[in-house]
Amino acid sequence: MSKTLYFNFHLFNGQDDQIKKHAWMVVDNDKGTIEEIGNQDQPKIKSKVNLKGKYVMPGxxxxxxxxxxxxxxxxxxxxxxxxxxxxxxxxxxxxxxxxxxxxxxxxxxxxxxxxxxxxxxxxxxxxxxxxxxxxxxxxxxxxxxxxxxxxxxxxxxxxxxxxxxxxxxxxxxxxxxxxxxxxxxxxxxxxxxxxxxxxxxxxxxxxxxxxxxxxxxxxxxxxxxxxxxxxxxxxxxxxxxxxxxxxxxxxxxxxxxxxxxxxxxxxxxxxxxxxxxxxxxxxxxxxxxxxxxxxxxxxxxxxxxxxxxxxxxxxxxxxxxxxxxxxxxxxxxxxxxxxxxxxxxxxRCQQFNEKIGILKPGYNADFLVLDHDPLKDVKAIQQKGLGVYKKGIKEC
The missing domain is CATH 3.20.20.140 (Metal-dependent hydrolases)
Incomplete structure (x- = not known):
């Protein structure tokens, strides 16, 4: 199984009214889904991406x-x-x-x-x-x-x-x-x-x-x-x-x-x-x-x-x-x-077979990388040139 570790970011998972500081996330590259999330004891995975202290939220x-x-x-x-x-x-x-x-x-x-x-x-x-x-x-x-x-x-x-x-x-x-x-x-x-x-x-x-x-x-x-x-x-x-x-x-x-x-x-x-x-x-x-x-x-x-x-x-x-x-x-x-x-x-559509909207294990690794905290300023999402990842793949 191919995996990628994303690390060194602050996470808004879409569901909880808080930012998880210094987070990491393991993505199953074959499925494009999140396998694990944490902010301690970072796993040792060969393929990894440093998000350089930025903020991550769901697409x-x-x-x-x-x-x-x-x-x-x-x-x-x-x-x-x-x-x-x-x-x-x-x-x-x-x-x-x-x-x-x-x-x-x-x-x-x-x-x-x-x-x-x-x-x-x-x-x-x-x-x-x-x-x-x-x-x-x-x-x-x-x-x-x-x-x-x-x-x-x-x-x-x-x-x-x-x-x-x-x-x-x-x-x-x-x-x-x-x-x-x-x-x-x-x-x-x-x-x-x-x-x-x-x-x-x-x-x-x-x-x-x-x-x-x-x-x-x-x-x-x-x-x-x-x-x-x-x-x-x-x-x-x-x-x-x-x-x-x-x-x-x-x-x-x-x-x-x-x-x-x-x-x-x-x-x-x-x-x-x-x-x-x-x-x-x-x-x-x-x-x-x-x-x-x-x-x-x-x-x-x-x-x-x-x-x-x-x-x-x-x-x-x-x-x-x-x-x-x-x-x-x-x-x-x-x-x-x-x-x-x-x-x-x-x-609710039974012919849609993906889990979206939240960043947690089992859900799609569809996420945005922002310069600023969206919980402090919702206009942070309007950033030009934000990072966009879909199923763990960087699209732009």
Missing amino acids: MINVHTHITFNPNSPSGDTDVDEIRSTVRAIRHLHELLESGVTTIRGCGATYNIDIVLEKLRAKGKLKHVPTILPAGKPFGITGGHSDLPNWGYHCDSVDAIRHDVRVGIKKGAKAIKVMATGGVITPQDSMFNPQLSIEDMKTAVEEAHHKGLIVASHAEANPGLKNAIEAGVDSIEHGFEINDEEIDEMLKQKTFLTSTLECNWAMNTNKVPKWEKDKLKKCWSMLIPNIKHAWHRGVPVTVGTDAGCAFTYFDATAKEFELFVKYMAVGNFEALQANVNSAKLIE
């Missing part, structure tokens, strides 16, 4: 990404051909990894490109990218939020969504994305208008759960938000109008919440078309108090930036933690627990 997990979108476009710029979409997606994957993101969940990709790229990555034919839990195309109604060129399935009945979800799963989707409401980037709809029905979404959940997969619902406001929770989805994406009744149900069902704070902050602080800006103002006014309330009531909030939407870039995942601290009234450690929640959400 980031971004559970809301659109790798085929153009973040310089108000609506994602989906009307380009498959070749250009693929080139764009690969570039965005490199940007994600270089910024410290080691695992992502897709939340909608044109041409099912994230499915294809994950298959290539798993075979070793696509390197220096995060692990992908792909969604492929999302599922919505004709004329709805997913009705963009080359993007969504159009499902206008229970039979249609059952068929299309089965098609998506056959193609390789591991995370099914359904549209419960309208949204910001589509001018033809409103977040207050429901789209897929409760029965539609229940059908999607049933088909996905039969295969051990997870379901995410785009759900910004009511009544569609309530419909998605009632349908039993695994995660609510956005959830701006969430209320106590819905929080009660999410806590009962152990439903995750992805607030996409970075996307809303970025779009609000940059120039977008007036129709989009008007929607954003309403989102922002609801998002801060309601997501904060859900967080403090115990709803598990994940890290998902909506990367690919306007001005939401693929190297900005770390900004989400800073915004959590600023707007959610939590400390650095509490903000970083959203990364653990992201791992728990992805690991």
